[in-house]
């Protein structure tokens with residue numbers, strides 16, 4: 742469902758005609774429902790790579806194919822549609838709206854465009870998912886009333902509300918304590934299996950890497966298989 746072919750990304754910088762070459766030659770192929778962990782030192786380009794996969798940024802060279810369609814050939818409207826309908830994002834910081842309830846936060850992505858889930862079903866799906874992650878009793882709470890781990894679970898549910906086919910998580914446990922991290926890790930693995938959502942996670946969590954199994958390391962602009970996990 743997702744294929745990157747020799748993707749490269751460099752950032753122009755003043756006074757340096759070469760620019761900063763962050764990604765050099767990245768090739769990845771993922772089928773629907775597969776999962777991949779990406780590790781790598783800070784500044785190695787992990788977020789840059791996820792942003793390119795998530796259509797938030799464009800590569801300087803190479804191709805990104807989503808269901809065989811080259812993203813470079815799509816206009817902004819079509820990209821926005823893929824981003825909203827087919828891709829879910831979880832970031833290190835949850836970016837929940839403080840003045841809205843848990844349930845309202847989860848429903849935000851359903852307010853734009855026509856999703857895969859009908860308006861009628863969507864409320865039920867939100868409640869079901871929140872119950873599944875143990876937040877059934879917190880539907881009407883505000884994010885400020887939840888723990889860090891609970892907020893991140895809300896963010897995961899929000900990312901999945903439109904039934905995306907691809908879930909991108911950028912250091913989703915980066916700001917959590919050990920117990921909450923384990924909890925989020927288990928949730929991501931469980932959802933990958935039960936929802937058959939393709940999953941790419943950037944993480945430093947060895948537990949998550951272990952559970953997902955397929956681990957690649959980004960360094961010096963290249964992605965390599967990491968053995969021993």
Ligand SMILES: Nc1ncnc2c1ncn2[C@@H]1O[C@H](COP(=O)(O)OP(=O)(O)O)[C@@H](O)[C@H]1O
Nearest residue numbers: 752761763781782783784785786787788789790
């Ligand atoms: N918009 C940008 N303009 C210029 N340089 C950037 C931009 N975004 C990221 N970079 C640089 O690209 C490199 C990789 O960043 P990033 O993808 O955030 O790394 P990671 O997520 O692995 O820590 C860093 O050196 C960063 O400073």
Ligand SMILES: [Mg+2]
Nearest residue numbers: 787788789911
């Ligand atoms: Mg990053």
